[in-house]
Amino acid sequence: MCKRFVAIWFRHLKTDWMIRHQPELKDVAFVLAEPQRGRMVITEVSAVAKTKGLCAGMIVADAKVIFPKVQIHDDKIDVSDKLLTKLAIWCIKYTPVATIDLPDGLILDVSGCSHLWGSEEAYLKDIVTKLRALGYHVRVAMADTLGAAWGVCRYGKEKAIIKNGEQSQALMSLPPAALRLEINITDRLQKLGLYKIKSFMHMQRSALRRRFGEQLLWRLDQALGNREEIINPVIPVEPYNERLPCLEPIQTAAGIEIALQKLLDKLCNRLEKEGKGLRNAIFKCYRVDSNIQEIKIRTNHPSKNVKHLFKLFEPKIATIEPALGIELFTLEASKIENIQSSQETFWTINSSLECLEVAELLDNLESKFGNNIIRRYLPDEHHLPEHSIKLAKSLNEKPTSEWKTDKLRPIRFLNQPEPIEVMAPIPDYPPMNFRFNGKLHKVTKADACERIESEWWLDKGLHRDYYVVQNEEGKCYWLFRLGHYGAGNKPSWFIHGFFE
Amino acid sequence: MKTDEQIYAFKKPTIAQLQRDILPLQGFKMLSTDNSINLGFPPIENAFPNAVFPMGCTHEFLSASIEEMASTNGFIAVLLSKLMQFDGAAIWVSSSRSLFPHSLKRFGVQPDKIIFVDLKNERDTLYAIEESLKCKRITAVVGEIKHITFKESRRLQLAAEQSRVTGLLVRDQPNILNTTACLSRWHITALPRELPDGMPGIGFPRWNIELLRVRNGKPGVWQVEYSSDRLKEIKQNIFSIPMEERKTG
Secondary structure (H helix, E strand, O other): OOOOEEEEEEOOHHHHHHHHHOHHHOOOOEEEEEEEOOEEEEEEEOHHHHHOOOOOOOEHHHHHHHOOOOEEEEOOOOHHHHHHHHHHHHHHHOOOEEEEEOOOEEEEEOOOOHHHHOOHHHHHHHHHHHHHHOOOOEEEEEEOOHHHHHHHHHHOOOOOEOOOOOHHHHHHOOOHHHHOOOHHHHHHHHHOOOOOOHHHHOOOHHHHHHHHOHHHHHHHHHHHOOOOOOOOOOOOOOOOEEEEEEEEEEOOHHHHHHHHHHHHHHHHHHHHHHOEEEEEEEEEEEEOOOOEEEEEEEEEEEEOOHHHHHHHHHHHHOOOOOOOOEEEEEEEEEEEEEOOOOOOOOOOOOOOOOOHHHHHHHHHHHHHHOHHHEEOEEEOOOOOHHHOEEEOOOOOOOOOOOOOOOOOOOOEEEEEEEEEEEEOOOOOOOOOEEEEOOEEEEEEEEOOOEEEOOOOOOOOOOOEEEEEEEEOOOOEEEEEEEOOOOOOOOOOEEEEEEOO | OOOHHHHHHHHHHHHHHHHHHHHHHOOOOOOOOOOOOOOOOHHHHHOOHHHOOOOOOEEEEEEOOHHHHHHHHHHHHHHHHHHHHHOOOEEEEEOOOOEOHHHHHHHOOOHHHEEEEEOOOHHHHHHHHHHHHOOOOOOEEEEEOOOOOHHHHHHHHHHHHHHOOEEEEEEEOOOOOOOOOOOEEEEEEEOOOOOHHHOOOOOOOEEEEEEEEEOOOOOEEEEEEEEOOEEEEOOOOOOOOOHHHOOOO
């Protein structure tokens, strides 16, 4: 069977993409530019800017002279790669073999695909209309060889579909650049007056090789179909999703458990092979009355342990209402992480946060009591005591700074400071006595004041003057005064913690 | 005819052997895999059988007020620093936690090695303590719990013996002081801090550590100061509990 290729050329790939995300740019002439040798050079122009006479390769200053209202945006280098990969994955609905053609095209191997759309015309028309509906300016061409399709797509003027075996006629009238040649070869051909492919297509091969090198012959052979060309298709990531349809609707908890077990086995088997583990999973039950029941779990550690995951789901199975029966079960892992496997020691039971058992224990507790019960703290670079710690995001997150011990901090801390009545000498001495919980405490000892200013760039508030005081029984408290003594204002005192 | 003393001398090795056999049955197991820890304060260690602070069991701490709770937490932090010296992890289960993680560092505990489990009620707390005690990869579990029945404490003690995890139960103002299956019962209160020669400031933490009950050991009272990362006995006014107030479990 003869091969057929489709080449798609995005004439304004990145600018069209920007318009899709910022529709206000639609009627604006804008260009993308990047610095090259100390000046800004246009790398891509939008469709509107093109009508104003701007083109890629121009210097921004020149472009501004031609069309002063032009908008300049920074070019992002890696956008086109990602964008084309996404488009190639989108194109998989047309053919299983799609590949990207940097910087601005796609190549589809459509051998044996187009008849599904009726004809090749209908097939190409469908691709073009769908891509245009997405907002991309595209040109497409179909031919027996990749090279011919590429050339016709970018330089052809008449028709987009080159019939079987007609690629040499189609290439005749195209410029040499349509053969995907390097710029110095096209320049040399130009210099020698070989403006069209037909001028040198039938020349002696040895002469062409001597003058222009091997590459020209290669490209010519590839375009004419005398040499195979291998493409490297994109492979989309298969979602971590397992399905289990049922012959008869399932109504019992035992049935649901069996279904869950089977799905977990399948999913974990795949995760095991790929060295991955799941962090979030959703178990969905499609009922016969088209209602969807779902239960979710979350883990602290990427897990592929069927037993453990089943244990997390188990208490939630009772919340599923099967009603008239469930006909389809699906299990989806919405968050996947790589598992860093480490060598385990055999002879000692070492205890650490990274152990799987600890993570599984925390999962069990979370699944029973809710998600916000587990906290681990890391130091944060703030002076205010309530801001000096932050929550760790995961079990293996390491502190970025040291735990400081230069300032004395109480072992028990009140999240909400409690107001106290105080007798204290002015202006900044520790109190002589204070009343807390209805009891008068006489201060026998006190440490010097530690002033903590509030962070004005974060929030407004008065500074706090902290004192460590000890009462006559030897109990130590952390008190603070909010603000200064001043004309007319009497600062309030609070208790904020207890020392051991 | 043998005298009583001769009979006793004859039976002494047998009795000693029996006593050694009874100890593990009462929760004092020493496994070869255990990292034995050293509190660095011999008087307290001598109160326990074999003069070793027992691990893989539960200890109970009483506190009568929020200030005593702070002192108890301080002493627990010292114990944790000793228990976790081999890079372990600990779990702190509570339903009304006000411990400030930052301050644990002063007692030699790396605060990020502690996982806090904050629950809504006592019932959940008890479940979480038991589940945590069953996890072999944890060094210690601190549980703040007000009420615990004998049966519940027995479950925790058995779980700890099984997994070799040390459980520290902090009982804040319990309504009734019932018997528990814990190996020991402690009461920590703060003592006035002192500095030499009237130096300004507050001074180092000082505690009155009462070991009220200990199975097969000798209860006692110690006045201790914690400074430069270790416990030191305060020399002046040493006293001990009168004999009639001593109890053994």
